[in-house]
Amino acid sequence: MTRETKRKISTFLRYFVLIAVGFVMVYPLIWMVGATFKTNNEIFSSVGFIPKNPTLDGYKNAMKSYGGDIDLVKAMINTYSIVIPKVVFTIISATITAYGFARFEFKGKGILFAVLMSTLFLPQVVLNVPQYIMFNKFGWINHPMYLALIVPTIFATDTYFVFMLIQFLRNIPRELEEAAKIDGCNSIKTLWYVIVPMLKPSIVSCALFQFMWSSNDFMGPLLYVNTPARYPASIFVKMSMDGDTGFDWNRVLAMSLISIIPSLIVFFLAQDSFIDGIAAGGVKG
Numbered sequence: 001m002t003r004e005t006k007r008k009i010s011t012f013l014r015y016f017v018l019i020a021v022g023f024v025m026v027y028p029l030i031w032m033v034g035a036t037f038k039t040n041n042e043i044f045s046s047v048g049f050i051p052k053n054p055t056l057d058g059y060k061n062a063m064k065s066y067g068g069d070i071d072l073v074k075a076m077i078n079t080y081s082i083v084i085p086k087v088v089f090t091i092i093s094a095t096i097t098a099y100g101f102a103r104f105e106f107k108g109k110g111i112l113f114a115v116l117m118s119t120l121f122l123p124q125v126v127l128n129v130p131q132y133i134m135f136n137k138f139g140w141i142n143h144p145m146y147l148a149l150i151v152p153t154i155f156a157t158d159t160y161f162v163f164m165l166i167q168f169l170r171n172i173p174r175e176l177e178e179a180a181k182i183d184g185c186n187s188i189k190t191l192w193y194v195i196v197p198m199l200k201p202s203i204v205s206c207a208l209f210q211f212m213w214s215s216n217d218f219m220g221p222l223l224y225v226n227t228p229a230r231y232p233a234s235i236f237v238k239m240s241m242d243g244d245t246g247f248d249w250n251r252v253l254a255m256s257l258i259s260i261i262p263s264l265i266v267f268f269l270a271q272d273s274f275i276d277g278i279a280a281g282g283v284k285g
Contacts, residue, residue, distance in 0.1 A: 008039065011090060013087070017196050022095060026160060027049075030049055031047065031049055032078065032253050032256070032257060033049075033257060034048070034049040034050060034051055035051075035249070035250065036058045036059065036250050036253045036254040037051040037052075037054040037056070037058065037250065037255055038051040038052075038055070038057060038250055039052075039055060039250065040055065040248060040249055040250070041066055043249050043250065055250070056255035057248070057250060057251070058250030058251045058253065059254045059258075061248060061250075061251040061254075062251050062254040062255045069196070069229040070228055070229050070236060072233070072236065072255055072259070073257065074229070075213065075233040075235075075236035075237075075259075076232075076259060076262075077232050078230055078232045079232035079233045079234070079259070080215075080231075080262070081146065082146045082149050082150065082214060082217075082221070082232060083210075083211055083214040083215050085146075085150045085153075085265075086149065086150055086153045086209050086210060087210045087214070089150065089152045089154045090154040090156075090158055090161060090206065090207075090210045091203055091206060091207055091210075092154075093153065093154055093155060093156035094156050094158065094161040094162045094165055094195065094206060095191075095195075095199065095203065096156070096191075097156040097162050098161075098162050098163075098165035098166045098169060099165075099169065099191050099195060101113055101116075101162070101166055102120060102165075102166045102169035102170065103169070103174075108114050108209050112200060116159055117159065117163065117259070119157075119159045120159050120160065120163070120279075123220070124260050125146060128219075128223060130150075132223055132224075135147075135224065136146040140224070141224055141226070142224065142225060142226040142227055143258060144153070144230065146224070146230075148220075148223075148224035149217075149220050149221065149224055149225075153210075158210065160209075161206040161209070161210070164205070165199065165200060165202055165203075165206065168194070168199060168201075168202040169195070169199070172195065172198055172199075176194055176198075177194060177195070180193065180194045194261045201273045203271050204273035205273070207269055208267060211263065211266055212267070215233075215234075215259075215260075215263050216234060216263075217232075217234060218234045218238070219236065221234065221235050228232060233255075233259040234259075236255075237252065237255050237256055237259065240252065240255065259276065
């Protein structure tokens with residue numbers, strides 16, 4: 001067997017394994033699309049994608065209200081009333097915090113950075129009780145503006161994004177900032193006109209992560225939102241599943257599919273910057 005033949009066989013096997021693994025990972029989502037057109041009996045009796053007797057009842061019922069003053073459209077509006085402010089405040093606070101730690105020297109910097117990084121290893125469940133007590137005293141529980149979910153992002157509480165941006169900042173030459181200072185830029189102008197444009201790939205990555213995580217968040221709204229009319233889509237889908245009287249799985253799957261479409265659209269529109277940001281954030285200069 002020649003070296004060229006071995007190379008072709010090796011390439012074929014690699015691509016075959018990658019395609020097979022990719023198909024296994026993607027097929028549940030593909031199956032969910034097909035299952036939205038199936039009846040309950042067919043969903044639990046077949047693993048195939050194509051429905052034998054297609055029906056649109058799942059999508060018709062998905063748009064109905066199931067108790068209270070809320071339906072899927074209102075739930076999705078509630079979802080993005082939380083998601084969009086969280087994304088905006090996260091990007092602003094994480095960028096400023098990362099810039100401060102990466103470029104400035106101040107007393108106690110090492111200790112503060114160590115404390116900041118230690119929060120990465122702290123499970124969220126540990127913070128639920130003290131946060132609930134504090135937010136309840138502030139009057140933020142069940143607030144119409146979702147303050148308990150949005151306000152913490154103003155203070156760069158998502159440490160992962162700060163760490164990611166710091167890693168990217170280490171790859172930006174300091175000479176660019178020094179040149180900006182010579183031209184009369186202060187720290188704020190340097191950040192806005194020099195650093196932020198170069199941080200764009202990593203900022204997009206952080207925004208996408210926050211967008212998807214916040215869209216899928218279940219525990220936060222469950223703790224801090226008590227009024228059904230203010231529920232986001234994640235809780236509305238669960239609320240529509242009545243375990244006592246039974247429910248139509250095609251309706252539940254249709255609601256789930258509709259609710260994730262915005263996240264898929266945003267990801268595919270920004271995937272190039274997302275990949276660049278992840279790659280750049282993983283390289284230490």
